[in-house]
Amino acid sequence: xxxxxxxxxxxxxxxxxxxxxxxxxxxxxxxxxxxxxxxxxxxxxxxxxxxxxxxxxxxxxxxxxxxxxxxxxxxxxxxxxxxxxxxxxxxxxxxxxxxxxxxxxxxxxxxxxxxxxxxxxxxxxxxxxxxxxxxxxxxxxxxxxxxxxxxxxxxxxxxxxxxxxxxxxxxxxxxxxxxxxxxxxxxxxxxxxxxxxxxxxxxxxxxxxxxxxxxxxxxxxxxxxxxxxxxxx
Amino acid sequence: xxxxxxxxxxxxxxxxxxxxxxxxxxxxxxxxxxxxxxxxxxxxxxxxxxxxxxxxxxxxxxxxxxxxxxxxxxxxxxxxxxxxxxxxxxxxxxxxxxxxxxxxxxxxxxxxxxxxxxxxxxxxxxxxxxxxxxxxxxxxxxxxxxxxxxxxxxxxxxxxxxxxxxxxxxxxxxxxxxxxxxxxxxxxxxxxxxxxxxxxxxxxxxxxxxxxxxxxxxxxxxxxxxxxxxxxx
DNA sequence: TAAATAAATGAACGTTCATTTATTTAACTG
DNA sequence: CAGTTAAATAAATGAACGTTCATTTATTTA
Numbered sequence: 001x002x003x004x005x006x007x008x009x010x011x012x013x014x015x016x017x018x019x020x021x022x023x024x025x026x027x028x029x030x031x032x033x034x035x036x037x038x039x040x041x042x043x044x045x046x047x048x049x050x051x052x053x054x055x056x057x058x059x060x061x062x063x064x065x066x067x068x069x070x071x072x073x074x075x076x077x078x079x080x081x082x083x084x085x086x087x088x089x090x091x092x093x094x095x096x097x098x099x100x101x102x103x104x105x106x107x108x109x110x111x112x113x114x115x116x117x118x119x120x121x122x123x124x125x126x127x128x129x130x131x132x133x134x135x136x137x138x139x140x141x142x143x144x145x146x147x148x149x150x151x152x153x154x155x156x157x158x159x160x161x162x163x164x165x166x167x168x169x170x171x172x173x174x175x176x177x178x179x180x181x182x183x184x185x186x187x188x189x190x191x192x193x194x195x196x197x198x199x200x201x202x203x204x205x206x207x208x209x210x211x212x213x214x215x216x217x218x219x220x221x222x223x224x225x226x227x228x229x230x231x232x233x
Numbered sequence: 234x235x236x237x238x239x240x241x242x243x244x245x246x247x248x249x250x251x252x253x254x255x256x257x258x259x260x261x262x263x264x265x266x267x268x269x270x271x272x273x274x275x276x277x278x279x280x281x282x283x284x285x286x287x288x289x290x291x292x293x294x295x296x297x298x299x300x301x302x303x304x305x306x307x308x309x310x311x312x313x314x315x316x317x318x319x320x321x322x323x324x325x326x327x328x329x330x331x332x333x334x335x336x337x338x339x340x341x342x343x344x345x346x347x348x349x350x351x352x353x354x355x356x357x358x359x360x361x362x363x364x365x366x367x368x369x370x371x372x373x374x375x376x377x378x379x380x381x382x383x384x385x386x387x388x389x390x391x392x393x394x395x396x397x398x399x400x401x402x403x404x405x406x407x408x409x410x411x412x413x414x415x416x417x418x419x420x421x422x423x424x425x426x427x428x429x430x431x432x433x434x435x436x437x438x439x440x441x442x443x444x445x446x447x448x449x450x451x452x453x454x455x456x457x458x459x460x461x462x463x464x465x466x
Numbered sequence: 467t468a469a470a471t472a473a474a475t476g477a478a479c480g481t482t483c484a485t486t487t488a489t490t491t492a493a494c495t496g
Numbered sequence: 497c498a499g500t501t502a503a504a505t506a507a508a509t510g511a512a513c514g515t516t517c518a519t520t521t522a523t524t525t526a
Contacts, residue, residue: 134425
Protein backbone atom coordinates (compact mmCIF):
# COMPACT_ATOMS: atom_id res chain seq x y z
CA UNK A 1 0.00 0.00 0.00
CA UNK A 2 1.26 3.41 -0.95
CA UNK A 3 0.47 6.70 0.73
CA UNK A 4 -0.99 9.37 -1.48
CA UNK A 5 1.24 12.39 -1.32
CA UNK A 6 0.09 15.93 -1.66
CA UNK A 7 2.59 17.55 -3.96
CA UNK A 8 1.39 21.11 -3.82
CA UNK A 9 0.26 23.44 -1.04
CA UNK A 10 -3.42 22.97 -0.40
CA UNK A 11 -6.23 25.26 0.72
CA UNK A 12 -4.35 28.33 -0.52
CA UNK A 13 -6.26 31.60 0.00
CA UNK A 14 -9.58 29.84 0.47
CA UNK A 15 -9.68 28.71 -3.13
CA UNK A 16 -10.28 24.97 -3.43
CA UNK A 17 -7.25 23.32 -4.86
CA UNK A 18 -6.69 19.88 -6.34
CA UNK A 19 -6.78 18.38 -2.89
CA UNK A 20 -10.56 18.38 -2.86
CA UNK A 21 -10.69 16.00 -5.76
CA UNK A 22 -8.05 13.78 -4.28
CA UNK A 23 -10.02 13.49 -1.10
CA UNK A 24 -13.05 12.42 -3.05
CA UNK A 25 -10.95 9.98 -4.91
CA UNK A 26 -9.59 8.51 -1.71
CA UNK A 27 -13.01 8.32 -0.21
CA UNK A 28 -14.35 6.36 -3.16
CA UNK A 29 -11.26 4.18 -3.06
CA UNK A 30 -11.87 3.30 0.57
CA UNK A 31 -15.61 2.91 0.06
CA UNK A 32 -15.04 0.30 -2.63
CA UNK A 33 -12.66 -1.61 -0.37
CA UNK A 34 -15.15 -1.55 2.49
CA UNK A 35 -17.90 -2.70 0.19
CA UNK A 36 -15.66 -5.55 -0.94
CA UNK A 37 -15.20 -6.77 2.62
CA UNK A 38 -18.94 -6.67 3.24
CA UNK A 39 -19.63 -8.45 -0.03
CA UNK A 40 -17.12 -11.21 0.65
CA UNK A 41 -18.55 -11.68 4.13
CA UNK A 42 -22.10 -11.99 2.82
CA UNK A 43 -21.59 -13.80 -0.46
CA UNK A 44 -18.20 -15.47 0.03
CA UNK A 45 -15.42 -15.27 -2.51
CA UNK A 46 -17.09 -17.13 -5.34
CA UNK A 47 -20.21 -15.02 -4.93
CA UNK A 48 -18.31 -11.76 -4.96
CA UNK A 49 -18.70 -10.12 -8.35
CA UNK A 50 -17.58 -6.71 -9.47
CA UNK A 51 -21.19 -5.76 -10.00
CA UNK A 52 -22.15 -6.68 -6.46
CA UNK A 53 -19.25 -4.73 -5.03
CA UNK A 54 -20.13 -1.75 -7.17
CA UNK A 55 -23.75 -1.85 -6.05
CA UNK A 56 -22.72 -2.18 -2.41
CA UNK A 57 -20.35 0.77 -2.72
CA UNK A 58 -22.86 2.85 -4.64
CA UNK A 59 -20.61 3.35 -7.65
CA UNK A 60 -20.50 2.06 -11.18
CA UNK A 61 -18.91 -1.16 -12.27
CA UNK A 62 -16.32 0.77 -14.24
CA UNK A 63 -15.27 2.73 -11.19
CA UNK A 64 -14.31 -0.44 -9.35
CA UNK A 65 -11.92 -1.50 -12.10
CA UNK A 66 -10.72 2.07 -12.51
CA UNK A 67 -9.65 2.14 -8.88
CA UNK A 68 -8.24 -1.38 -8.55
CA UNK A 69 -7.28 -2.39 -12.09
CA UNK A 70 -8.71 -5.90 -11.73
CA UNK A 71 -11.03 -7.92 -9.58
CA UNK A 72 -8.17 -10.08 -8.39
CA UNK A 73 -6.21 -7.03 -7.26
CA UNK A 74 -9.29 -5.80 -5.42
CA UNK A 75 -9.61 -9.08 -3.53
CA UNK A 76 -5.96 -9.03 -2.56
CA UNK A 77 -6.33 -5.44 -1.40
CA UNK A 78 -9.21 -6.46 0.83
CA UNK A 79 -7.20 -9.31 2.29
CA UNK A 80 -4.25 -7.01 2.82
CA UNK A 81 -6.37 -4.51 4.67
CA UNK A 82 -7.72 -7.12 7.07
CA UNK A 83 -4.30 -8.69 7.56
CA UNK A 84 -2.52 -5.40 8.04
CA UNK A 85 -4.94 -4.10 10.64
CA UNK A 86 -4.55 -7.29 12.63
CA UNK A 87 -0.79 -7.21 12.27
CA UNK A 88 -0.60 -3.63 13.49
CA UNK A 89 -2.83 -4.33 16.47
CA UNK A 90 -0.76 -7.39 17.34
CA UNK A 91 2.54 -5.49 17.27
CA UNK A 92 1.13 -2.59 19.19
CA UNK A 93 -0.21 -4.90 21.90
CA UNK A 94 3.13 -6.64 22.24
CA UNK A 95 5.10 -3.43 22.47
CA UNK A 96 2.74 -2.00 25.06
CA UNK A 97 2.93 -5.16 27.15
CA UNK A 98 6.68 -4.86 27.42
CA UNK A 99 8.68 -7.87 28.54
CA UNK A 100 6.16 -9.44 30.90
CA UNK A 101 4.85 -12.63 29.31
CA UNK A 102 1.68 -12.60 31.39
CA UNK A 103 0.82 -9.10 30.23
CA UNK A 104 1.79 -9.99 26.67
CA UNK A 105 -0.41 -13.08 26.53
CA UNK A 106 -3.29 -11.15 28.01
CA UNK A 107 -2.76 -8.43 25.44
CA UNK A 108 -2.71 -10.93 22.57
CA UNK A 109 -5.97 -12.44 23.72
CA UNK A 110 -7.35 -8.96 23.99
CA UNK A 111 -6.35 -8.21 20.42
CA UNK A 112 -7.80 -11.42 19.11
CA UNK A 113 -11.16 -10.65 20.70
CA UNK A 114 -11.10 -6.95 19.98
CA UNK A 115 -14.36 -6.12 18.19
CA UNK A 116 -12.54 -3.91 15.71
CA UNK A 117 -10.04 -6.58 14.70
CA UNK A 118 -12.35 -9.56 14.79
CA UNK A 119 -15.69 -8.14 13.76
CA UNK A 120 -17.88 -10.71 11.99
CA UNK A 121 -17.25 -9.37 8.50
CA UNK A 122 -13.50 -9.42 8.87
CA UNK A 123 -13.45 -12.89 10.35
CA UNK A 124 -15.61 -14.11 7.49
CA UNK A 125 -13.19 -12.55 5.01
CA UNK A 126 -10.28 -14.23 6.74
CA UNK A 127 -12.03 -17.57 6.65
CA UNK A 128 -13.01 -17.16 3.02
CA UNK A 129 -9.40 -16.59 1.99
CA UNK A 130 -8.22 -19.53 4.09
CA UNK A 131 -10.70 -21.65 2.18
CA UNK A 132 -9.07 -20.69 -1.09
CA UNK A 133 -5.53 -20.62 0.26
CA UNK A 134 -4.75 -24.16 -0.82
CA UNK A 135 -5.43 -23.29 -4.44
CA UNK A 136 -4.02 -19.77 -4.57
CA UNK A 137 -0.48 -19.24 -3.38
CA UNK A 138 -1.04 -15.51 -3.24
CA UNK A 139 -3.61 -15.99 -0.50
CA UNK A 140 -1.71 -18.68 1.38
CA UNK A 141 1.35 -16.47 1.65
CA UNK A 142 -0.67 -13.80 3.37
CA UNK A 143 -2.90 -15.80 5.71
CA UNK A 144 -0.19 -18.34 6.45
CA UNK A 145 2.45 -15.77 7.31
CA UNK A 146 0.23 -13.93 9.71
CA UNK A 147 -0.96 -17.11 11.39
CA UNK A 148 2.62 -18.26 11.82
CA UNK A 149 3.69 -14.97 13.32
CA UNK A 150 0.89 -15.13 15.84
CA UNK A 151 1.70 -18.74 16.66
CA UNK A 152 5.38 -17.96 17.15
CA UNK A 153 4.59 -15.07 19.45
CA UNK A 154 2.41 -17.30 21.59
CA UNK A 155 4.92 -20.12 21.73
CA UNK A 156 7.73 -17.79 22.79
CA UNK A 157 5.68 -16.24 25.54
CA UNK A 158 4.46 -19.57 26.84
CA UNK A 159 8.02 -20.84 26.83
CA UNK A 160 9.10 -17.88 28.95
CA UNK A 161 6.27 -18.54 31.34
CA UNK A 162 7.20 -22.19 31.64
CA UNK A 163 10.79 -21.37 32.43
CA UNK A 164 10.24 -18.52 34.85
CA UNK A 165 7.26 -20.13 36.56
CA UNK A 166 8.75 -23.58 36.92
CA UNK A 167 6.14 -25.38 34.82
CA UNK A 168 8.57 -27.86 33.39
CA UNK A 169 5.91 -30.50 32.93
CA UNK A 170 4.30 -28.40 30.19
CA UNK A 171 5.16 -28.44 26.51
CA UNK A 172 5.30 -24.87 25.22
CA UNK A 173 4.29 -25.74 21.68
CA UNK A 174 1.35 -27.84 22.78
CA UNK A 175 0.10 -25.15 25.14
CA UNK A 176 0.51 -22.43 22.51
CA UNK A 177 -1.19 -24.49 19.82
CA UNK A 178 -4.05 -25.08 22.21
CA UNK A 179 -4.40 -21.40 22.96
CA UNK A 180 -4.19 -20.38 19.33
CA UNK A 181 -6.69 -23.05 18.41
CA UNK A 182 -9.01 -21.98 21.18
CA UNK A 183 -8.95 -18.44 19.85
CA UNK A 184 -9.47 -19.65 16.29
CA UNK A 185 -12.48 -21.52 17.54
CA UNK A 186 -13.82 -18.30 19.03
CA UNK A 187 -13.35 -16.64 15.65
CA UNK A 188 -15.37 -19.37 14.07
CA UNK A 189 -18.10 -18.68 16.59
CA UNK A 190 -17.94 -14.98 15.81
CA UNK A 191 -18.41 -15.80 12.17
CA UNK A 192 -21.45 -17.93 12.85
CA UNK A 193 -23.05 -15.94 15.65
CA UNK A 194 -22.29 -12.47 14.34
CA UNK A 195 -22.89 -9.54 16.64
CA UNK A 196 -24.59 -11.71 19.24
CA UNK A 197 -21.28 -13.37 20.06
CA UNK A 198 -20.48 -13.03 23.74
CA UNK A 199 -16.98 -11.59 23.87
CA UNK A 200 -16.84 -11.41 27.64
CA UNK A 201 -17.57 -15.07 27.87
CA UNK A 202 -14.88 -15.75 25.30
CA UNK A 203 -12.46 -13.78 27.42
CA UNK A 204 -13.36 -15.84 30.43
CA UNK A 205 -12.81 -19.09 28.58
CA UNK A 206 -9.40 -17.99 27.36
CA UNK A 207 -8.49 -16.86 30.87
CA UNK A 208 -9.73 -20.14 32.29
CA UNK A 209 -7.53 -21.98 29.83
CA UNK A 210 -4.43 -20.16 31.02
CA UNK A 211 -5.50 -20.27 34.67
CA UNK A 212 -5.75 -24.03 34.45
CA UNK A 213 -2.21 -24.30 33.17
CA UNK A 214 -0.55 -21.43 35.03
CA UNK A 215 -2.55 -21.07 38.24
CA UNK A 216 -0.06 -18.72 39.88
CA UNK A 217 0.19 -16.27 37.00
CA UNK A 218 -3.40 -16.22 35.80
CA UNK A 219 -5.37 -16.13 39.01
CA UNK A 220 -9.11 -16.22 38.50
CA UNK A 221 -10.48 -12.71 38.51
CA UNK A 222 -13.93 -11.84 39.75
CA UNK A 223 -15.16 -11.80 36.18
CA UNK A 224 -13.95 -15.30 35.43
CA UNK A 225 -14.69 -16.83 38.80
CA UNK A 226 -18.21 -18.03 38.05
CA UNK A 227 -16.96 -21.59 38.24
CA UNK A 228 -14.06 -21.26 40.63
CA UNK A 229 -13.16 -24.28 42.69
CA UNK A 230 -10.42 -24.81 45.23
CA UNK A 231 -6.91 -23.94 44.36
CA UNK A 232 -4.80 -26.79 43.09
CA UNK A 233 -1.78 -26.93 45.35
CA UNK B 234 -26.81 -40.61 1.49
CA UNK B 235 -28.32 -43.89 0.49
CA UNK B 236 -26.50 -47.15 0.05
CA UNK B 237 -26.89 -48.70 -3.36
CA UNK B 238 -28.10 -52.24 -2.96
CA UNK B 239 -27.50 -55.06 -5.33
CA UNK B 240 -30.88 -56.65 -5.72
CA UNK B 241 -30.08 -59.64 -7.83
CA UNK B 242 -27.37 -62.29 -7.79
CA UNK B 243 -24.50 -61.22 -9.98
CA UNK B 244 -22.18 -63.14 -12.26
CA UNK B 245 -24.69 -65.97 -12.52
CA UNK B 246 -23.46 -68.86 -14.66
CA UNK B 247 -20.74 -66.73 -16.18
CA UNK B 248 -23.28 -64.73 -18.10
CA UNK B 249 -23.04 -61.07 -17.34
CA UNK B 250 -26.34 -59.87 -16.01
CA UNK B 251 -27.59 -56.33 -15.68
CA UNK B 252 -25.56 -56.06 -12.54
CA UNK B 253 -22.48 -55.59 -14.66
CA UNK B 254 -23.89 -52.38 -15.97
CA UNK B 255 -24.89 -51.31 -12.51
CA UNK B 256 -21.41 -51.89 -11.28
CA UNK B 257 -20.05 -49.77 -14.09
CA UNK B 258 -22.57 -47.13 -13.27
CA UNK B 259 -21.60 -47.17 -9.63
CA UNK B 260 -17.95 -47.07 -10.47
CA UNK B 261 -18.41 -44.01 -12.65
CA UNK B 262 -20.55 -42.46 -9.93
CA UNK B 263 -17.81 -42.92 -7.36
CA UNK B 264 -15.08 -41.90 -9.75
CA UNK B 265 -16.80 -38.58 -10.39
CA UNK B 266 -17.13 -37.95 -6.65
CA UNK B 267 -13.48 -38.76 -6.07
CA UNK B 268 -12.49 -36.51 -8.92
CA UNK B 269 -14.58 -33.76 -7.37
CA UNK B 270 -12.70 -34.01 -4.09
CA UNK B 271 -9.35 -33.84 -5.85
CA UNK B 272 -10.51 -30.91 -7.95
CA UNK B 273 -11.77 -28.94 -4.96
CA UNK B 274 -8.53 -29.63 -3.12
CA UNK B 275 -6.43 -28.40 -6.01
CA UNK B 276 -8.51 -25.58 -7.43
CA UNK B 277 -10.74 -24.64 -4.49
CA UNK B 278 -14.48 -24.26 -4.77
CA UNK B 279 -14.58 -21.29 -7.10
CA UNK B 280 -12.08 -22.98 -9.40
CA UNK B 281 -14.02 -26.22 -9.51
CA UNK B 282 -15.90 -26.43 -12.79
CA UNK B 283 -17.87 -29.29 -14.21
CA UNK B 284 -15.41 -29.49 -17.07
CA UNK B 285 -12.46 -29.85 -14.73
CA UNK B 286 -14.19 -32.54 -12.71
CA UNK B 287 -15.13 -34.40 -15.89
CA UNK B 288 -11.56 -34.25 -17.15
CA UNK B 289 -10.20 -35.42 -13.80
CA UNK B 290 -12.65 -38.32 -13.75
CA UNK B 291 -12.02 -39.19 -17.38
CA UNK B 292 -15.65 -38.81 -18.42
CA UNK B 293 -17.64 -36.33 -20.43
CA UNK B 294 -19.18 -33.17 -19.07
CA UNK B 295 -22.64 -34.55 -19.66
CA UNK B 296 -21.90 -37.63 -17.59
CA UNK B 297 -21.22 -35.51 -14.54
CA UNK B 298 -24.60 -33.82 -14.76
CA UNK B 299 -26.21 -37.12 -15.63
CA UNK B 300 -24.96 -38.64 -12.40
CA UNK B 301 -25.48 -35.70 -10.05
CA UNK B 302 -28.18 -33.59 -11.68
CA UNK B 303 -26.41 -30.31 -10.94
CA UNK B 304 -23.05 -28.96 -9.97
CA UNK B 305 -24.37 -27.78 -6.63
CA UNK B 306 -25.67 -31.26 -5.83
CA UNK B 307 -22.28 -32.65 -6.77
CA UNK B 308 -20.50 -30.31 -4.37
CA UNK B 309 -22.86 -31.18 -1.55
CA UNK B 310 -22.34 -34.87 -2.27
CA UNK B 311 -18.59 -34.38 -1.97
CA UNK B 312 -19.01 -32.55 1.32
CA UNK B 313 -21.34 -35.26 2.57
CA UNK B 314 -18.86 -37.97 1.73
CA UNK B 315 -16.07 -36.29 3.64
CA UNK B 316 -18.32 -35.47 6.57
CA UNK B 317 -19.89 -38.90 6.74
CA UNK B 318 -16.60 -40.76 6.71
CA UNK B 319 -15.37 -38.62 9.56
CA UNK B 320 -18.60 -39.04 11.46
CA UNK B 321 -18.49 -42.81 11.10
CA UNK B 322 -14.88 -42.99 12.22
CA UNK B 323 -15.66 -40.79 15.20
CA UNK B 324 -18.57 -42.90 16.36
CA UNK B 325 -16.70 -46.12 15.84
CA UNK B 326 -13.78 -44.84 17.88
CA UNK B 327 -16.05 -43.79 20.72
CA UNK B 328 -17.91 -47.06 20.85
CA UNK B 329 -14.68 -49.05 20.79
CA UNK B 330 -13.23 -46.97 23.59
CA UNK B 331 -16.12 -47.81 25.87
CA UNK B 332 -16.69 -45.71 28.96
CA UNK B 333 -13.11 -44.83 29.78
CA UNK B 334 -12.58 -41.13 29.06
CA UNK B 335 -8.82 -41.56 28.69
CA UNK B 336 -9.24 -44.22 26.05
CA UNK B 337 -11.97 -42.20 24.37
CA UNK B 338 -9.90 -39.04 24.15
CA UNK B 339 -6.96 -41.00 22.83
CA UNK B 340 -9.21 -42.59 20.26
CA UNK B 341 -10.62 -39.25 19.14
CA UNK B 342 -7.13 -37.86 18.64
CA UNK B 343 -6.29 -40.99 16.74
CA UNK B 344 -9.27 -40.48 14.46
CA UNK B 345 -8.47 -36.84 13.85
CA UNK B 346 -4.95 -37.71 12.78
CA UNK B 347 -5.88 -40.85 10.90
CA UNK B 348 -4.40 -40.53 7.40
CA UNK B 349 -7.57 -41.86 5.87
CA UNK B 350 -9.83 -39.35 7.57
CA UNK B 351 -7.54 -36.34 7.40
CA UNK B 352 -5.67 -36.83 4.18
CA UNK B 353 -4.60 -33.55 2.59
CA UNK B 354 -7.31 -33.54 -0.06
CA UNK B 355 -10.10 -34.10 2.40
CA UNK B 356 -8.85 -31.48 4.79
CA UNK B 357 -8.62 -29.02 1.92
CA UNK B 358 -12.20 -29.83 0.96
CA UNK B 359 -13.32 -29.30 4.53
CA UNK B 360 -11.56 -25.97 4.70
CA UNK B 361 -12.95 -24.88 1.35
CA UNK B 362 -16.50 -25.47 2.50
CA UNK B 363 -15.86 -23.69 5.80
CA UNK B 364 -14.71 -20.71 3.75
CA UNK B 365 -18.06 -20.59 2.00
CA UNK B 366 -20.12 -21.61 5.01
CA UNK B 367 -20.91 -18.07 6.01
CA UNK B 368 -22.61 -17.43 2.68
CA UNK B 369 -24.23 -20.80 2.10
CA UNK B 370 -26.45 -22.17 4.82
CA UNK B 371 -26.38 -25.58 3.20
CA UNK B 372 -22.66 -25.84 3.88
CA UNK B 373 -22.78 -24.29 7.33
CA UNK B 374 -25.35 -26.82 8.49
CA UNK B 375 -23.05 -29.66 7.55
CA UNK B 376 -19.65 -28.42 8.69
CA UNK B 377 -21.10 -26.70 11.75
CA UNK B 378 -23.04 -29.71 12.95
CA UNK B 379 -20.09 -32.02 12.71
CA UNK B 380 -17.76 -29.58 14.41
CA UNK B 381 -20.24 -29.15 17.24
CA UNK B 382 -20.64 -32.87 17.71
CA UNK B 383 -16.90 -33.29 17.96
CA UNK B 384 -16.64 -30.39 20.38
CA UNK B 385 -19.40 -31.77 22.57
CA UNK B 386 -17.78 -35.17 22.68
CA UNK B 387 -14.52 -33.65 23.79
CA UNK B 388 -16.09 -31.43 26.42
CA UNK B 389 -18.03 -34.31 27.94
CA UNK B 390 -14.97 -36.52 28.15
CA UNK B 391 -12.83 -33.78 29.62
CA UNK B 392 -15.53 -33.06 32.15
CA UNK B 393 -15.55 -36.71 33.23
CA UNK B 394 -11.80 -36.64 33.53
CA UNK B 395 -11.90 -33.51 35.67
CA UNK B 396 -14.43 -35.01 38.01
CA UNK B 397 -12.95 -38.47 38.39
CA UNK B 398 -9.37 -37.24 38.48
CA UNK B 399 -9.91 -34.39 40.91
CA UNK B 400 -8.82 -31.62 38.54
CA UNK B 401 -11.28 -29.10 39.83
CA UNK B 402 -9.07 -26.18 38.93
CA UNK B 403 -9.65 -26.90 35.25
CA UNK B 404 -12.47 -25.57 33.09
CA UNK B 405 -13.79 -28.40 30.91
CA UNK B 406 -14.92 -26.17 28.09
CA UNK B 407 -11.65 -24.27 27.94
CA UNK B 408 -9.61 -27.47 27.93
CA UNK B 409 -11.82 -29.04 25.25
CA UNK B 410 -11.75 -25.93 23.08
CA UNK B 411 -7.99 -25.91 23.38
CA UNK B 412 -7.73 -29.53 22.34
CA UNK B 413 -10.14 -29.14 19.45
CA UNK B 414 -8.33 -26.02 18.33
CA UNK B 415 -4.99 -27.75 18.58
CA UNK B 416 -6.26 -30.52 16.34
CA UNK B 417 -7.77 -28.01 13.92
CA UNK B 418 -4.38 -26.37 13.76
CA UNK B 419 -2.84 -29.71 12.85
CA UNK B 420 -5.39 -30.04 10.07
CA UNK B 421 -4.35 -26.67 8.76
CA UNK B 422 -0.78 -27.89 8.74
CA UNK B 423 -1.82 -31.02 6.89
CA UNK B 424 -3.45 -28.85 4.29
CA UNK B 425 -0.34 -26.74 3.80
CA UNK B 426 2.31 -29.43 4.15
CA UNK B 427 0.49 -32.23 2.37
CA UNK B 428 1.97 -35.70 2.59
CA UNK B 429 5.12 -34.47 4.29
CA UNK B 430 3.15 -33.66 7.43
CA UNK B 431 4.62 -35.47 10.42
CA UNK B 432 1.70 -37.29 12.01
CA UNK B 433 3.75 -38.90 14.75
CA UNK B 434 4.93 -35.52 15.87
CA UNK B 435 1.34 -34.27 15.83
CA UNK B 436 0.39 -37.19 18.04
CA UNK B 437 3.14 -36.30 20.46
CA UNK B 438 2.03 -32.68 20.65
CA UNK B 439 -1.57 -33.67 21.35
CA UNK B 440 -0.40 -36.14 23.99
CA UNK B 441 1.83 -33.51 25.52
CA UNK B 442 -1.14 -31.17 25.72
CA UNK B 443 -3.17 -33.68 27.70
CA UNK B 444 -0.20 -34.79 29.75
CA UNK B 445 0.38 -31.23 30.85
CA UNK B 446 -3.19 -30.96 32.09
CA UNK B 447 -3.80 -34.50 33.32
CA UNK B 448 -0.37 -35.78 34.36
CA UNK B 449 -1.73 -38.85 36.11
CA UNK B 450 -3.91 -40.06 33.27
CA UNK B 451 -1.73 -39.22 30.28
CA UNK B 452 1.68 -40.28 31.45
CA UNK B 453 4.41 -39.55 28.97
CA UNK B 454 5.09 -42.59 26.89
CA UNK B 455 8.49 -43.41 25.52
CA UNK B 456 7.48 -41.90 22.21
CA UNK B 457 6.41 -38.59 23.69
CA UNK B 458 9.05 -38.36 26.41
CA UNK B 459 11.59 -36.41 24.44
CA UNK B 460 10.98 -33.44 26.71
CA UNK B 461 9.89 -35.07 29.95
CA UNK B 462 10.51 -33.11 33.11
CA UNK B 463 9.62 -33.64 36.74
CA UNK B 464 6.09 -34.27 37.85
CA UNK B 465 4.14 -31.28 39.03
CA UNK B 466 2.86 -32.14 42.46
C1' DT C 467 -16.04 32.37 -18.60
C1' DA C 468 -13.44 29.08 -21.26
C1' DA C 469 -10.21 25.36 -21.55
C1' DA C 470 -8.20 21.37 -19.54
C1' DT C 471 -8.10 17.55 -16.70
C1' DA C 472 -9.80 14.00 -13.74
C1' DA C 473 -13.45 10.88 -12.34
C1' DA C 474 -17.19 8.18 -13.28
C1' DT C 475 -20.49 6.01 -16.20
C1' DG C 476 -22.80 2.28 -18.74
C1' DA C 477 -23.14 -0.17 -22.91
C1' DA C 478 -20.65 -3.65 -25.59
C1' DC C 479 -17.35 -7.41 -26.17
C1' DG C 480 -15.40 -11.82 -25.67
C1' DT C 481 -15.05 -15.58 -22.57
C1' DT C 482 -16.42 -19.04 -19.41
C1' DC C 483 -19.66 -21.56 -17.23
C1' DA C 484 -23.66 -24.90 -16.08
C1' DT C 485 -27.16 -27.05 -18.24
C1' DT C 486 -30.02 -28.93 -22.21
C1' DT C 487 -30.62 -31.46 -26.29
C1' DA C 488 -29.64 -34.61 -29.91
C1' DT C 489 -26.85 -38.36 -31.11
C1' DT C 490 -23.96 -42.37 -30.64
C1' DT C 491 -22.32 -46.33 -28.16
C1' DA C 492 -22.84 -50.22 -25.34
C1' DA C 493 -25.40 -53.72 -22.75
C1' DC C 494 -29.01 -56.66 -21.88
C1' DT C 495 -33.44 -59.37 -23.30
C1' DG C 496 -36.08 -62.78 -25.59
C1' DC D 497 -29.53 -61.97 -34.02
C1' DA D 498 -32.84 -58.26 -33.93
C1' DG D 499 -34.99 -55.11 -30.51
C1' DT D 500 -34.95 -52.34 -26.46
C1' DT D 501 -33.13 -49.68 -22.99
C1' DA D 502 -29.67 -47.42 -20.45
C1' DA D 503 -25.29 -44.81 -20.45
C1' DA D 504 -22.25 -41.71 -22.29
C1' DT D 505 -20.96 -38.36 -25.49
C1' DA D 506 -20.58 -34.04 -28.06
C1' DA D 507 -22.54 -30.03 -29.67
C1' DA D 508 -25.53 -26.21 -28.68
C1' DT D 509 -27.76 -22.71 -25.65
C1' DG D 510 -28.17 -18.92 -22.79
C1' DA D 511 -26.93 -16.56 -18.76
C1' DA D 512 -23.27 -14.33 -16.08
C1' DC D 513 -18.92 -12.67 -15.72
C1' DG D 514 -14.60 -9.42 -15.98
C1' DT D 515 -12.85 -6.04 -18.70
C1' DT D 516 -12.64 -2.35 -22.24
C1' DC D 517 -13.85 1.93 -24.15
C1' DA D 518 -16.25 5.88 -25.95
C1' DT D 519 -18.80 9.29 -23.64
C1' DT D 520 -20.61 12.25 -19.91
C1' DT D 521 -20.13 14.72 -15.67
C1' DA D 522 -17.60 17.21 -12.25
C1' DT D 523 -13.72 19.77 -10.83
C1' DT D 524 -9.59 22.56 -11.37
C1' DT D 525 -6.78 25.78 -13.97
C1' DA D 526 -6.13 29.82 -16.82
